[in-house]
Amino acid sequence: MSERFFSETPITGPRAELRGAEAHHLTRVMRAAVGAEVTLFDGSGQEFAGRVARIDREGVTLDIVAARAVNRELAGPLHLGVALPKGDRQRWLVEKATELGATRLVPLICERSVAQPTPSARARLERFVIEATKQCGRNRLMEVAAPSTLEDYLATAPAAARRLFAHVPDDPSGSAAQTTSLAAALSQAGHAPNYETFVAIGPEGGFTPTEVAAAHKNGWQLVSLGPRTLRVESAALALVAAIALRKRSDEED
Numbered sequence: 001m002s003e004r005f006f007s008e009t010p011i012t013g014p015r016a017e018l019r020g021a022e023a024h025h026l027t028r029v030m031r032a033a034v035g036a037e038v039t040l041f042d043g044s045g046q047e048f049a050g051r052v053a054r055i056d057r058e059g060v061t062l063d064i065v066a067a068r069a070v071n072r073e074l075a076g077p078l079h080l081g082v083a084l085p086k087g088d089r090q091r092w093l094v095e096k097a098t099e100l101g102a103t104r105l106v107p108l109i110c111e112r113s114v115a116q117p118t119p120s121a122r123a124r125l126e127r128f129v130i131e132a133t134k135q136c137g138r139n140r141l142m143e144v145a146a147p148s149t150l151e152d153y154l155a156t157a158p159a160a161a162r163r164l165f166a167h168v169p170d171d172p173s174g175s176a177a178q179t180t181s182l183a184a185a186l187s188q189a190g191h192a193p194n195y196e197t198f199v200a201i202g203p204e205g206g207f208t209p210t211e212v213a214a215a216h217k218n219g220w221q222l223v224s225l226g227p228r229t230l231r232v233e234s235a236a237l238a239l240v241a242a243i244a245l246r247k248r249s250d251e252e253d
């Protein structure tokens with residue numbers, strides 16, 4: 001795969017423009033000159049072959065040589081609701097979730113949440129998504145949704161979707177009896193690989209008993225990832241990987 005660049009403006013005509021970080025990456029980091037051939041994507045699902053036509057102070061202009069739809073998405077949408085960890089662990093989570101194909105990341109506001117993403121923090125997460133998307137070859141961006149209260153997230157996921165609520169099994173706050181192992185939950189009959197799936201992962205302090213009860217009441221399945229307590233980002237990635245790797249991608253049809 002040749003080096004890939006993201007155009008924030010949808011590419012519709014015979015030319016594309018790169019500005020800011022992308023132009024900098026192309027001209028300063030890759031040291032591309034006029035005539036260089038690169039791959040472009042704009043998040044629409046298409047991939048474009050481009051040739052550098054002009055480099056100036058404003059950015060880079062490219063001729064679009066070819067366009068084709070290349071689908072590297074999961075067979076069904078995967079919504080990752082997670083109480084975000086802090087700092088670098090947040091970046092790691094966003095990067096890996098993008099690579100594994102998550103469709104949408106929803107920062108959850110829980111009773112014990114610590115990091116509440118501000119608009120500027122969200123923009124930073126979107127930049128991590130773009131970097132990971134360039135690297136892994138997706139032609140759609142994982143959406144970074146506005147933060148949502150856990151309550152809203154639990155209530156708005158459609159009942160017809162698979163809804164998995166990650167719950168530490170020996171959590172003294174209760175309901176261990178209703179917790180299924182993730183493997184058992186995923187192999188249940190009637191769950192086709194292209195099912196729309198919602199997952200919820202709590203903050204470092206865990207979900208409160210009220211939150212666990214609310215999930216159960218809303219019809220979410222409480223799932224365990226084993227007897228060890230995982231960090232937020234490990235739990236999120238374990239879930240995303242297990243679900244994503246079971247979903248057929250269109251290429252494997």
Ligand code: SAH
Pocket residue numbers: 165166167168169171200201202203204205206207223224225226227228229230231232235
């Ligand atoms: N201090 C908390 C642990 C929080 S871990 C406690 O003792 O309960 C952060 C989140 O990761 C949890 O809310 C849960 O959603 C998820 N998680 C971590 N380990 C898990 C496991 N073994 N099974 C299921 N979910 C887990």
